[in-house]
Amino acid sequence: MNIYVDGMGGDNSPGEIVQGCIMAAKSFNRKICIIGEEQKLYAELDKQEYVKELIEVIPSLEVITNNEDPTIAIRRKKQSSLVIGLQRIKADRRSILISAGSTGALLAGGTLIVGRIKGIQRPALTVMLPTKKGFSLLLDAGANVDCKASYLQQFAIMSSIYVEELLGVTKPRVGLINIGSEEKKGNELTKETYGLLKETDVNFVGNIEARDIPEGNADILVCDGFTGNIILKLMEGLGLFIFDALKKSIISSTRAKIGGLLLKPALKIFKKRFDYTEVGGAPLLGVNGGIIKAHGNSDRKAIYNAIKQGIEFQEKNIIDKISNKIVKVQE
Amino acid sequence: MNIYVDGMGGDNSPGEIVQGCIMAAKSFNRKICIIGEEQKLYAELDKQEYVKELIEVIPSLEVITNNEDPTIAIRRKKQSSLVIGLQRIKADRRSILISAGSTGALLAGGTLIVGRIKGIQRPALTVMLPTKKGFSLLLDAGANVDCKASYLQQFAIMSSIYVEELLGVTKPRVGLINIGSEEKKGNELTKETYGLLKETDVNFVGNIEARDIPEGNADILVCDGFTGNIILKLMEGLGLFIFDALKKSIISSTRAKIGGLLLKPALKIFKKRFDYTEVGGAPLLGVNGGIIKAHGNSDRKAIYNAIKQGIEFQEKNIIDKISNKIVKVQE
CATH class of the missing domain: 3.40.718.10 (Isopropylmalate Dehydrogenase)
Known part of the structure; x- marks a missing residue:
């Protein structure tokens, strides 16, 4: 399971996001991949003490803001932290993505890029x-x-x-x-x-x-x-x-x-x-991947808790369980 | 213009309703007709000092409660304070009715008994x-x-x-x-x-x-x-x-x-x-009569203010103004 965090989303990014990731990496002893503008992320990381092996920076070039049309932004900004994160979890259904960014873009991207669980309307x-x-x-x-x-x-x-x-x-x-x-x-x-x-x-x-x-x-x-x-x-x-x-x-x-x-x-x-x-945070239920939406106002503690939630979401195989149940209901 | 008040509606009826009516009658020097069970209303009135000429009791035999199906209650309980009040304002469009009773019954009765302003859907x-x-x-x-x-x-x-x-x-x-x-x-x-x-x-x-x-x-x-x-x-x-x-x-x-x-x-x-x-209170807009719904929890002050509002509603000819405007919009 890979843990991806959108380092550019939310009102307090990247500072509080990065700090939440450092807290979570240490506490759960898991590697966390932060997606964002390299220079900004390293500037934040350099201020902190952290275990280098547990934090990976995945570079992105763009940011999707709350003021854009979500569907257009998802289609056009292929190099944004959010789109990169969504593509990662599409490639590996066992991984998770946490974002405090635009809810509309996360929803649009969740459906357009990651897709729905089979049978979910x-x-x-x-x-x-x-x-x-x-x-x-x-x-x-x-x-x-x-x-x-x-x-x-x-x-x-x-x-x-x-x-x-x-x-x-x-x-x-x-x-x-x-x-x-x-x-x-x-x-x-x-x-x-x-x-x-x-x-x-x-x-x-x-x-x-x-x-x-x-x-x-x-x-x-x-x-x-x-x-x-x-x-x-x-x-x-x-x-x-x-x-x-x-x-x-x-x-x-x-x-x-x-x-x-x-x-x-x-x-x-x-x-x-x-x-x-x-x-x-709270999950986007019904998409074929682990997506946790954190509050736009999230501070480090909120990000830490959202990551914790995401890990449990995957460890408990929520997507498989939903998928099995939906198949049963439809039979 | 006649002012009718449902003496049996609301959590604090008839005591607070009667006292609100006495306050309003004195303050506006207008006659107020309280509809309700005679014995109960006079028991409340007898506790107070008031100008006899300004308070009229209109007897009713039944009460519509919040727990009944509104439409059935309006059809069956012809002798209820609410139905009597609605029939009075149907007979004279210039009059007003104030009730703190069942919102559903007031709505159903407003449409079924009083009817809509012509052109209002x-x-x-x-x-x-x-x-x-x-x-x-x-x-x-x-x-x-x-x-x-x-x-x-x-x-x-x-x-x-x-x-x-x-x-x-x-x-x-x-x-x-x-x-x-x-x-x-x-x-x-x-x-x-x-x-x-x-x-x-x-x-x-x-x-x-x-x-x-x-x-x-x-x-x-x-x-x-x-x-x-x-x-x-x-x-x-x-x-x-x-x-x-x-x-x-x-x-x-x-x-x-x-x-x-x-x-x-x-x-x-x-x-x-x-x-x-x-x-x-607040009016039921679009019915062909002045109906003011007071909060179910109304005390004397709330009833007093609802009566005041009802008087202004009629003095300003709101119904005629709505009617004229709707005709214009449809032309």
């Missing part, structure tokens, strides 16, 4: 949402804006395998994101999906209303990519909004300032619960 | 969302789970009139809820809607991503009822989740408890920004 982007009880895995978080019920059924099957194997949850509970708890509630897509999921060999627990997402009553939350993206982005935006408003309240008076100071350690623990760096 | 449920700059009006918040682009176009037209007339915003900015800011982003519905809104006589400012909703960069947020309901419910659930987590942080240590105590006044102001009682 659409790959899905997953994301971990914080809840009262820990985390729930949401999918699709934005790969497929228009979905059929059969896609959502496959999302439920794939994610059940992933969550059981990687997160150690026995028979993970699958919830369908909907606007009411009763079976007949929802739009055409959710009503049809409900019927399909009832007949599928997953632990389907019914509809989950958006207001109950934070309760954590399902390990997996299934929805179309438009809805999933709305949920993901709204949680981010609202979290920032509330923390911002809270900060403003704290600096509003001397009394409040002292209160805020006393509360600081407790608020730190509070904020930690919303910390994506603890989670690292 | 679907009525929409509106809701006010708190933002950094105040509030944005979101519609559809759940009346129509499957929408056509032409419905969303009409939502934009109707709400532009409402927000300009009632909230005093000149040329209110209309945003389309979407998963990217560029024109070509989104699902089939949002792409088609984008094209329509560009050609419509409203102040269309383009796509608004869910993470930017709290920024308040649009006065109106247009989307289908499935997406709108997800947004509304997630905001509620996440708000509660964060406040709850914050409370737990505050009681986690003595130090934090003292901090929390000092912060209390500031936190109160902070929480007030998320207070729906300040807003009161």
Whole structure:
């Protein structure tokens, strides 16, 4: 298994990416290949102490940014860190790629270059949402804006395998994101999906209303990519909004300032619960290779955790397990 | 203009509803008709001081709850406070009805009993969302789970009139809820809607991503009822989740408890920004009568504000203005 990391993706590249790779290489005693502009990567590496044998630099000449059309960028920028990484994992299905770069390009490249697992209609982007009880895995978080019920059924099957194997949850509970708890509630897509999921060999627990997402009553939350993206982005935006408003309240008076100071350690623990760096990344499920998307904001710790996740993803043979299951369902 | 209030709807009925009506009757010097079970309403009224001439009790025998199928309930429970209220406003388009009861039943009854404004394809449920700059009006918040682009176009037209007339915003900015800011982003519905809104006589400012909703960069947020309901419910659930987590942080240590105590006044102001009682309610736009939906949790202040809103809705002839505009658009 080769471990490839996109050294040029994300807000904190290449510095934090390189440091995350050094941490992971040392901790897991595995060689990590960082793809990126040689000069920049070595400039970062030279600042650190690391075991030379465990870090390989794979040179790339271009970078795909968030502002480009993902499909065009994937087709044109053959020398970009992302395209090189995707081609590597296409050549060896046992290897993994971690990137904190453009989600759209990773999705487009995952399908165009790496391809889907046989039998999978659409790959899905997953994301971990914080809840009262820990985390729930949401999918699709934005790969497929228009979905059929059969896609959502496959999302439920794939994610059940992933969550059981990687997160150690026995028979993970699958919830369908909907606007009411009763079976007949929802739009055409959710009503049809409900019927399909009832007949599928997953632990389907019914509809989950958006207001109950934070309760954590399902390990997996299934929805179309438009809805999933709305949920993901709204949680981010609202979290920032509330923390911002809270900060403003704290600096509003001397009394409040002292209160805020006393509360600081407790608020730190509070904020930690919303910390994506603890989670690292989330896989693109359904592509025929190990692709882990790290948060665009990833620091070294997030990259370290994403690499850890990628290694486990491959060690547990998630792709083979999904592939076998899908073949069985279709028989 | 007659003002009807559903005395039996909502979590705090009839006590808080009756008190909200007494406050509004006195403040606006208008007669208010409360519909409900006579004995219960008089029991509440007898506890208060009020001008007898300004409060009329209209007897009803049944209540529609949140747990019933809305359409069946509207058809069967002819003697319910809600159905009686809807029949009153059907008989006199100048009157208004305020209810904190079942949203589903209000929607079903609005269409089945009161009917749509001529030319309007679907009525929409509106809701006010708190933002950094105040509030944005979101519609559809759940009346129509499957929408056509032409419905969303009409939502934009109707709400532009409402927000300009009632909230005093000149040329209110209309945003389309979407998963990217560029024109070509989104699902089939949002792409088609984008094209329509560009050609419509409203102040269309383009796509608004869910993470930017709290920024308040649009006065109106247009989307289908499935997406709108997800947004509304997630905001509620996440708000509660964060406040709850914050409370737990505050009681986690003595130090934090003292901090929390000092912060209390500031936190109160902070929480007030998320207070729906300040807003009161939101109209069901597109029905041929003034229907204001108050929050299910409404207290007296919320009911008072919802009544105020209803009076203005009728005084400003919103229905006629929507009707005239829709006729013009169709010509």
